[in-house]
Amino acid sequence: MVKNSASNLIEIDNLNKWFGKFHVLRDINLNVKKGEIIVIAGPSGSGKSTLIRCINRLEVFQSGRLTVDGVDLVDDVKKIELIRKEVGMVFQHFNLFPHLTVLENCTLAPIWVRKMPVAEANDVAMSLLERVKIPEQANKYPGQLSGGQQQRVAIARALCMQPTIMLFDEPTSALDPEMIKEVLEVMVDLAQSGMTMMCVTHEMGFARQVGNSVVFMDQGQIIEQNSPEEFFNNPVHERTKLFLSQILH
Amino acid sequence: MADTDYHFVRDSLIAEKSPPASTVGFVGWVRSNFFSSAIDIVLSLIFLYFGIRLVLLLFEWGVTSAVFIGSSREDCLDTSGACWAYIFAKFKLLIYGFYPVELRWRVDITGAVGLVMIIALALIYSYGTKFLKQHFTSLFIIFVFVVYPIFAFILLHGGSFGFVKVETEYWGGLLVTLVIAYIGIFASMPIGVVLALGRRSEKVLVRLVSIIFIEFWRGVPLITVLFMASNMLQYFLPKDVEFDKLLRVLIGVMLFSAAYIAEVVRGGLQAIPKGQYEASQSLGMNFFKMMVFIIMPQALKLVIPGIVNSFIALFKDTTLVLIVGLYDFLGMIQSTFSDPKWSVPQQSITAYAFAAIVYWMFCYSMSRYSMYLEEKLDTTGR
Numbered sequence: 157m158v159k160n161s162a163s164n165l166i167e168i169d170n171l172n173k174w175f176g177k178f179h180v181l182r183d184i185n186l187n188v189k190k191g192e193i194i195v196i197a198g199p200s201g202s203g204k205s206t207l208i209r210c211i212n213r214l215e216v217f218q219s220g221r222l223t224v225d226g227v228d229l230v231d232d233v234k235k236i237e238l239i240r241k242e243v244g245m246v247f248q249h250f251n252l253f254p255h256l257t258v259l260e261n262c263t264l265a266p267i268w269v270r271k272m273p274v275a276e277a278n279d280v281a282m283s284l285l286e287r288v289k290i291p292e293q294a295n296k297y298p299g300q301l302s303g304g305q306q307q308r309v310a311i312a313r314a315l316c317m318q319p320t321i322m323l324f325d326e327p328t329s330a331l332d333p334e335m336i337k338e339v340l341e342v343m344v345d346l347a348q349s350g351m352t353m354m355c356v357t358h359e360m361g362f363a364r365q366v367g368n369s370v371v372f373m374d375q376g377q378i379i380e381q382n383s384p385e386e387f388f389n390n391p392v393h394e395r396t397k398l399f400l401s402q403i404l405h
Numbered sequence: 406m407a408d409t410d411y412h413f414v415r416d417s418l419i420a421e422k423s424p425p426a427s428t429v430g431f432v433g434w435v436r437s438n439f440f441s442s443a444i445d446i447v448l449s450l451i452f453l454y455f456g457i458r459l460v461l462l463l464f465e466w467g468v469t470s471a472v473f474i475g476s477s478r479e480d481c482l483d484t485s486g487a488c489w490a491y492i493f494a495k496f497k498l499l500i501y502g503f504y505p506v507e508l509r510w511r512v513d514i515t516g517a518v519g520l521v522m523i524i525a526l527a528l529i530y531s532y533g534t535k536f537l538k539q540h541f542t543s544l545f546i547i548f549v550f551v552v553y554p555i556f557a558f559i560l561l562h563g564g565s566f567g568f569v570k571v572e573t574e575y576w577g578g579l580l581v582t583l584v585i586a587y588i589g590i591f592a593s594m595p596i597g598v599v600l601a602l603g604r605r606s607e608k609v610l611v612r613l614v615s616i617i618f619i620e621f622w623r624g625v626p627l628i629t630v631l632f633m634a635s636n637m638l639q640y641f642l643p644k645d646v647e648f649d650k651l652l653r654v655l656i657g658v659m660l661f662s663a664a665y666i667a668e669v670v671r672g673g674l675q676a677i678p679k680g681q682y683e684a685s686q687s688l689g690m691n692f693f694k695m696m697v698f699i700i701m702p703q704a705l706k707l708v709i710p711g712i713v714n715s716f717i718a719l720f721k722d723t724t725l726v727l728i729v730g731l732y733d734f735l736g737m738i739q740s741t742f743s744d745p746k747w748s749v750p751q752q753s754i755t756a757y758a759f760a761a762i763v764y765w766m767f768c769y770s771m772s773r774y775s776m777y778l779e780e781k782l783d784t785t786g787r
Binding site: 237265 | 678680681683684685686687688689690691694698699702703706782
């Protein structure tokens with residue numbers, strides 16, 4: 157067993173998960189230190205989304221151990237909610253609440269889950285909307301925004317809970333090419349501010365620019381993990397080389 | 406053959422122009438909707454002809470040859486039109502039933518408070534500021550579901566706070582119709598929502614109980630429910646325990662309606678994408694908060710037409726209480742037929758026409774309000 161140092165924010169130990177009889181995650185071992193940016197890459201169906209969804213218990217795993225900031229993720233509603241407060245998540249399809257305005261999207265959870273006073277929640281939300289560069293859209297509904305704007309709101313919404321870790325599940329995959337950049341800029345800014353991040357993404361430029369480590373997955377297992385320079389310049393495993401040759405032109 | 410030249414660069418952008426005059430405005434609307442083709446013109450003219458004929462016929466029956474003033478059957482004997490005088494003479498009976506005349510002010514006050522409440526609710530949701538809406542929603546829910554029913558019970562039924570008791574067997578007419586409709590509509594809503602959630606629960610037992618409950622009430626005709634409520638229930642209870650008949654009917658109607666609402670709400674829940682649940686959960690919301698703030702507002706908004714449809718059906722189904730001996734609005738109308746003082750050829754047709762108008766007014770208001778709400782709550786940005 158791997159002995160983990162205290163600075164690890166996320167510790168994943170021999171995690172296994174099945175969908176029915178299908179073995180989607182196999183013996184996953186991964187540690188994330190505070191302030192680290194981990195990029196998870198891999199072909200579709202490799203289990204990368206499932207892995208980060210396990211971290212805030214959107215997916216249940218059958219064996220292994222997962223701790224977030226020292227809290228053991230077990231089948232206990234209180235602990236799950238505790239972890240979810242600490243872990244922000246951004247989805248591929250934004251998943252904004254269409255019946256609430258942008259500002260309400262951002263303040264609902266801080267007010268009702270974090271018990272933040274309304275005025276303070278509004279201030280926090282506005283400053284974060286400014287940070288993602290859309291304060292002027294605060295009173296619009298998500299349906300009135302472009303995809304890129306919606307995803308930036310989703311990032312602000314997650315940040316409003318003041319999480320210690322941010323998970324990104326293919327945040328730019330559903331966006332037009334012109335909008336990918338504005339979302340990536342926000343993510344880079346966030347990475348440079350010291351946030352701990354786990355990103356499932358195909359944006360290799362992002363991985364090179366701010367990533368501390370790239371994890372390559374295939375068929376439910378980690379195939380290769382390395383620093384971005386080594387990963388892109390000297391891939392070792394054949395599968396990694398094949399993958400890179402197909403996505404980098 | 407000359408070489409094709411693919412080169413094109415726009416040197417100035419095209420300015421915005423207005424559409425051709427014949428396609429916009431009233432003229433354009435009439436032209437495109439009624440006279441756009443030969444078949445269209447023929448159809449429009451046919452509809453116009455029959456429409457005018459129908460309106461004239463109704464106008465003649467209901468207004469020009471109708472009798473408005475009169476005190477007995479003699480005034481209505483010679484007319485081929487409606488005998489409205491008879492409706493006017495029986496009007497109070499149709500509204501209050503046999504509720505004691507000197508106590509009818511209690512019904513009036515209950516009705517007036519209810520009306521004010523519903524109008525205030527509608528106005529605040531339509532024109533109120535965000536602040537008002539947010540702070541009054543929970544207050545109004547308490548008022549509609551708890552305060553008003555208690556208030557109405559104290560005033561209508563009496564027997565406490567110094568009010569003389571009026572047994573429900575004296576209630577009748579529109580009063581009974583509205584009491585049953587109100588309870589059927591507002592009490593079935595929360596039960597229906599709980600049942601809908603129960604039917605989608607991951608816990609097998611909860612799901613099973615919900616399914617059995619819903620399928621039982623949906624599979625039984627309302628007439629059977631009413632019969633069972635008014636006759637059979639007594640067999641299962643101790644001899645000396647006696648429930649009020651109206652109360653038994655109310656419980657039957659409420660559970661019956663709840664099963665339908667449950668299925669409508671379940672349809673709405675199914676339309677909410679999984680991402681909405683995941684986003685709520687990822688923000689740390691528990692099941693209750695997720696339902697109250699995220700899922701239900703969206704699901705209920707989607708099924709407004711279905712819910713209102715159920716309510717309209719229920720409103721009209723309240724007439725079935727006649728068969729267990731309660732005199733609702735329609736029952737009261739039928740009971741006036743036995744009065745020899747007003748026995749004229751036009752009696753029943755006038756009475757049923759009046760009933761149709763009253764039921765239609767209530768149902769159409771509900772329908773319009775639901776359409777208005779749908780528009781109001783639409784945030785898709787279209």
